[in-house]
Amino acid sequence: MIKFVLMVNRQGQTRLSRYYEPVELSRRAPLEADVVRCCLSRKKDQCSFVEYKDFKLVYRQYAALYIVVGVSDSENELSVFELVHNFVEVLDKYFSRVSELDVSFNRPITAALCLLAPPFYSTTH
Amino acid sequence: MPAPIRLRELIRTIRTARTQAEEREMIQKECAAIRSSFREEDNTYRCRNVAKLLYMHMLGYPAHFGQLECLKLIASQKFTDKRIGYLGAMLLLDERQDVHLLMTNCIKNDLNHSTQYVQGLALCTLGCMGSSEMCRDLAGEVEKLLKTSNSYLRKKAALCAVHVIRKVPELMEMFLPATKNLLSEKNHGVLHTSVVLLTEMCERSPDMLAHFRKNEKLVPQLVRILKNLIMSGYSPEHDVSGISDPFLQVRILRLLRILGKSDDDSSEAMNDILAQVATNTETSKNVGNAILYETVLTIMDIKSESGLRVLAINILGRFLLNNDKNIRYVALTSLLKTVQTDHNAVQRHRSTIVDCLKDLDVSIKRRAMELSFALVNGNNIRGMMKELLYFLDSCDPEFKADCASGVFLAAEKYAPSKRWHIDTIMRVLTTAGSYVRDDSVPNLIQLITNSVEMHAYTVQRLYKALLDDISQQPLVQVASWCIGEYGDLLVSGQCEEEEPIQVTEDEVLDVLEGLLVSNLSTPVTRGYSLTAIMKLSTRFSSVNRIKKVVSIYGSSIDVELQQRAVEYNALFKKYDHMRPALLERMPIMEKSASNGPTEIVQTNGETEPSVVEPKHLPPVTQPVNQANDLLDLLGGNDVVPVIQNTMPTKPASAGGELLDLLGDLSLSAIPPMTAYNKNGLKIDFTFERANPNPNIAVITIHASNSTEADMTDFVFQAAVPKTFQLQLLSPSSNVVPALNQGTVTQVIRVLNPQKQQLRMRIKLTYTLKGSPVQDLAEVNNFPPQSWQ
Numbered sequence: 001m002i003k004f005v006l007m008v009n010r011q012g013q014t015r016l017s018r019y020y021e022p023v024e025l026s027r028r029a030p031l032e033a034d035v036v037r038c039c040l041s042r043k044k045d046q047c048s049f050v051e052y053k054d055f056k057l058v059y060r061q062y063a064a065l066y067i068v069v070g071v072s073d074s075e076n077e078l079s080v081f082e083l084v085h086n087f088v089e090v091l092d093k094y095f096s097r098v099s100e101l102d103v104s105f106n107r108p109i110t111a112a113l114c115l116l117a118p119p120f121y122s123t124t125h
Numbered sequence: 126m127p128a129p130i131r132l133r134e135l136i137r138t139i140r141t142a143r144t145q146a147e148e149r150e151m152i153q154k155e156c157a158a159i160r161s162s163f164r165e166e167d168n169t170y171r172c173r174n175v176a177k178l179l180y181m182h183m184l185g186y187p188a189h190f191g192q193l194e195c196l197k198l199i200a201s202q203k204f205t206d207k208r209i210g211y212l213g214a215m216l217l218l219d220e221r222q223d224v225h226l227l228m229t230n231c232i233k234n235d236l237n238h239s240t241q242y243v244q245g246l247a248l249c250t251l252g253c254m255g256s257s258e259m260c261r262d263l264a265g266e267v268e269k270l271l272k273t274s275n276s277y278l279r280k281k282a283a284l285c286a287v288h289v290i291r292k293v294p295e296l297m298e299m300f301l302p303a304t305k306n307l308l309s310e311k312n313h314g315v316l317h318t319s320v321v322l323l324t325e326m327c328e329r330s331p332d333m334l335a336h337f338r339k340n341e342k343l344v345p346q347l348v349r350i351l352k353n354l355i356m357s358g359y360s361p362e363h364d365v366s367g368i369s370d371p372f373l374q375v376r377i378l379r380l381l382r383i384l385g386k387s388d389d390d391s392s393e394a395m396n397d398i399l400a401q402v403a404t405n406t407e408t409s410k411n412v413g414n415a416i417l418y419e420t421v422l423t424i425m426d427i428k429s430e431s432g433l434r435v436l437a438i439n440i441l442g443r444f445l446l447n448n449d450k451n452i453r454y455v456a457l458t459s460l461l462k463t464v465q466t467d468h469n470a471v472q473r474h475r476s477t478i479v480d481c482l483k484d485l486d487v488s489i490k491r492r493a494m495e496l497s498f499a500l501v502n503g504n505n506i507r508g509m510m511k512e513l514l515y516f517l518d519s520c521d522p523e524f525k526a527d528c529a530s531g532v533f534l535a536a537e538k539y540a541p542s543k544r545w546h547i548d549t550i551m552r553v554l555t556t557a558g559s560y561v562r563d564d565s566v567p568n569l570i571q572l573i574t575n576s577v578e579m580h581a582y583t584v585q586r587l588y589k590a591l592l593d594d595i596s597q598q599p600l601v602q603v604a605s606w607c608i609g610e611y612g613d614l615l616v617s618g619q620c621e622e623e624e625p626i627q628v629t630e631d632e633v634l635d636v637l638e639g640l641l642v643s644n645l646s647t648p649v650t651r652g653y654s655l656t657a658i659m660k661l662s663t664r665f666s667s668v669n670r671i672k673k674v675v676s677i678y679g680s681s682i683d684v685e686l687q688q689r690a691v692e693y694n695a696l697f698k699k700y701d702h703m704r705p706a707l708l709e710r711m712p713i714m715e716k717s718a719s720n721g722p723t724e725i726v727q728t729n730g731e732t733e734p735s736v737v738e739p740k741h742l743p744p745v746t747q748p749v750n751q752a753n754d755l756l757d758l759l760g761g762n763d764v765v766p767v768i769q770n771t772m773p774t775k776p777a778s779a780g781g782e783l784l785d786l787l788g789d790l791s792l793s794a795i796p797p798m799t800a801y802n803k804n805g806l807k808i809d810f811t812f813e814r815a816n817p818n819p820n821i822a823v824i825t826i827h828a829s830n831s832t833e834a835d836m837t838d839f840v841f842q843a844a845v846p847k848t849f850q851l852q853l854l855s856p857s858s859n860v861v862p863a864l865n866q867g868t869v870t871q872v873i874r875v876l877n878p879q880k881q882q883l884r885m886r887i888k889l890t891y892t893l894k895g896s897p898v899q900d901l902a903e904v905n906n907f908p909p910q911s912w913q
Binding site for chain 1: 182183184185187219220221253365371372375379411412414415418419422450451452453454455485486487488489
């Protein structure tokens with residue numbers, strides 16, 4: 001099960017966050033900061049799956065933007081990895097050559113709408 | 126009031142903020158504007174305001190005042206409003222707010238709307254944050270939508286149904302009829318979500334699972350769909366890097382896994398397709414690997430034939446050789462899961478796994494370490510241990526503790542020789558000494574005592590290690606204990622295994638004294654070294670130096686050291702005649718159940734009081750009374766169990782035997798006596814005074830039976846006059862075998878503080894040849910030594 005999806009830039013600013021489980025606002029910011037720190041400190045040749053507390057993080061870097069997905073332990077990590085890429089490709093098609101700015105400006109609404117569906121990674125038809 | 130700014134403007138403004146404080150200011154200003162706009166009930170711009178609010182919420186600022194506005198938006202007729210309203214509801218509301226129930230009616234209406242997009246929105250929202258009450262109310266509507274022919278709605282309804290089932294498991298039955306023809310759809314969206322729904326149902330309820338296996342012929346349907354996916358050519362709609370809808374494939378494989386687990390028929394049906402997927406999938410891209418990974422997991426979980434399993438493990442082996450870290454990580458994780466069941470197959474990949482220990486990535490290293498420990502066996506122990514010790518040297522501190530305990534366990538199970546074992550443990554102590562667990566010190570000591578022929582070698586190596594480095598406490602503790610025990614071997618220079626080193630007594634004492642004064646030593650270590658110095662007084666000839674050291678510490682600030690020093694001082698002065706016996710070599714310790722409390726052994730009286738004794742000793746700590754000094758000495762010579770509670774009771778039994786030795790020394794043997802002899806039952810008393818308190822007499826009764834039949838339900842009871850105290854412990858058994866074939870023993874402890882003549886009344890009950898027998902008797906013929 002996907003627990004959350006985050007898009008964070010290298011400075012640590014959250015561009016998009018979508019939680020699929022109720023998490024209090026006060027806990028979100030430290031969680032995001034922690035997760036981002038974890039991912040930013042990883043080197044290029046390390047694998048993209050990190051064990052964090054009681055779930056796993058699957059992250060992928062696209063230029064200056066990190067997309068982090070928090071999944072439960074029983075998920076197929078490679079599959080989620082593919083999903084992230086698929087999602088980015090969809091955005092690319094939609095915004096024609098998506099960049100971080102698109103993410104910041106149009107994203108909050110459009111992309112959140114993309115992530116509207118509950119997290120069973122149904123294809124975004 | 127001017128029109129509120131658009132979302133884009135807001136974002137642009139916020140981005141220009143340089144500091145956190147500036148950003149907060151802007152946000153607050155905007156929030157105020159939004160709030161006043163809400164108050165004015167401005168319909169036109171409500172949508173825009175809520176959008177801005179959602180953005181601010183995403184940045185982490187509180188936005189709860191927008192919740193009601195979301196509801197108003199949902200109720201409006203415009204699609205754009207509804208869209209933002211539902212999005213807001215999903216982000217801002219959850220079942221903890223009471224407001225969400227107000228949405229129920231809106232959602233109900235929208236579920237029956239004419240436009241499918243509105244219906245879709247409602248389904249999504251319900252599926253995202255619906256509470257159990259809402260789900261209960263609206264489940265019927267969802268179920269209706271599950272049966273429509275509109276695939277757009279069907280897939281959303283399926284996902285919503287999953288959420289409903291999660292919230293209210295009782296409603297699962299309701300969705301069952303609708304699932305019948307879900308899988309005959311062509312649309313992949315519907316297929317995918319139906320598979321999810323079926324998976325959820327199967328996971329939640331074993332009844333459902335059984336139902337699906339038998340009645341629905343689910344497995345053949347899934348196999349068919351999967352086959353179509355693989356076999357069909359390029360389909361532009363579903364293609365991801367050359368593979369047709371990998372997400373659906375992975376989902377189906379997972380459902381197959383659940384269906385096939387511990388079910389032979391289903392597993393049979395899917396063998397072929399799994400083999401096909403495993404061989405036909407292209408592995409050049411990550412997508413292919415994702416599918417293969419899922420296939421491997423499925424093969425491992427169901428009851429597959431061995432050929433298939435070998436295929437799976439080979440795939441994992443191939444993954445390990447891949448350059449991509451992600452894939453290696455995934456392979457190591459799965460191998461860890463399968464190593465229990467398919468041990469031999471995994472062994473083939475051992476060298477690759479060991480190579481992964483050297484990888485830079487932390488997660489991979491951890492996995493490789495766990496897997497390596499799982500793969501160690503008698504054959505490869507030497508090679509593996511070399512690699513693992515090398516890993517221990519170079520790894521991060523977070524791994525060291527686990528690695529060290531793993532090494533100990535493996536060494537214990539598979540050590541090819543004692544010398545190797547000791548070498549390995551020493552290596553661990555020198556490299557990762559501060560990370561080992563506390564109980565490794567007594568374990569190691571026990572191991573060393575047991576390997577008698579290695580004593581000289583061990584003590585020599587430990588001594589050399591001490592000369593190098595005294596900062597690792599477990600090493601220092603073990604070393605000082607050994608030097609104390611085997612110092613004479615060290616000095617005499619006998620060592621077969623290695624070049625003997627020339628060490629003088631003074632050098633040894635220097636080292637031990639160095640430990641006492643060093644800042645690096647913990648109080649525990651100091652205790653060890655003081656005792657070691659004391660023990661050397663019987664083994665070395667330079668007694669005066671030792672006496673001096675001991676008397677210095679008689680006034681140490683550390684209470685523990687002071688107590689020990691004072692007691693040892695007393696040993697020099699008043700009890701010098703006992704010193705050699707007290708400080709003798711420790712006998713070989715029995716390894717009792719590790720980490721568990723020692724049970725009272727009931728075979729005979731001797732080991733028993735010694736195990737019980739240490740429980741009495743801890744409270745006795747005043748060094749004032751000289752008689753008590755003797756008690757403490759006798760107890761304190763167990764080195765550890767009295768004062769440190771971390772040490773398990775193993776040394777206690779050794780100490781106890783030592784106490785027995787003492788007991789026997791001071792005890793002029795009290796003759797045994799026959800207390801009772803009637804009707805074939807004979808009861809003998811034997812006496813010990815193997816305990817520190819001279820007022821306690823320990824009597825062991827031996828009951829023997831010379832008749833032809835066994836005496837069953839044998840119970841022995843005793844009573845003594847008021848000035849005495851009696852403690853009766855459990856007997857060894859309550860059947861006395863016939864014809865003197867065996868005896869039942871039981872221990873009685875009698876406290877006789879006033880040293881009066883011992884008298885006892887005993888009562889015996891037993892069953893002989895089916896009839897119960899009871900008898901009373903008085904025992905007066907106690908030998909005088911037993912109570913004087």
